[in-house]
Amino acid sequence: MYAFAAFGAYALAFVVAFVCVFTFPLGALALVVLGVLSLAFVALGRDALQAMERWMSRRWLRSGRCPQCRMGPVHPRGPAWACRGCGADFAADGSQELPEEPSEDASLVAVPD
Numbered sequence: 001m002y003a004f005a006a007f008g009a010y011a012l013a014f015v016v017a018f019v020c021v022f023t024f025p026l027g028a029l030a031l032v033v034l035g036v037l038s039l040a041f042v043a044l045g046r047d048a049l050q051a052m053e054r055w056m057s058r059r060w061l062r063s064g065r066c067p068q069c070r071m072g073p074v075h076p077r078g079p080a081w082a083c084r085g086c087g088a089d090f091a092a093d094g095s096q097e098l099p100e101e102p103s104e105d106a107s108l109v110a111v112p113d
């Protein structure tokens, strides 16, 4: 549903911009400036969503359930948490600590035999 809403918004913006180019060129220019300026609000929205996610995650972890697999058990590990069910690690602020992915370069290193 979100994907269709996002596509609809972009399609509508395209139609408005396309019509503006021929009828009101200043409007198209204003749309570009507006789009660039709205990046700051997108970043603020992302920060707000992440803060909300961490807050909800902490609530789940305090009640002993894992926010990822919704089961558990979750046991405290220092100031952080770890889930025994799915193996997910969570930092003290509630954000999930993703395991480090092996870098591409590591596989290219020749192993002497």
Ligand SMILES: [Zn+2]
Residues within 6 Å of the ligand: 066, 067, 068, 069, 070, 071, 072, 083, 084, 085, 086, 087, 088
């Ligand atoms: Zn889990």
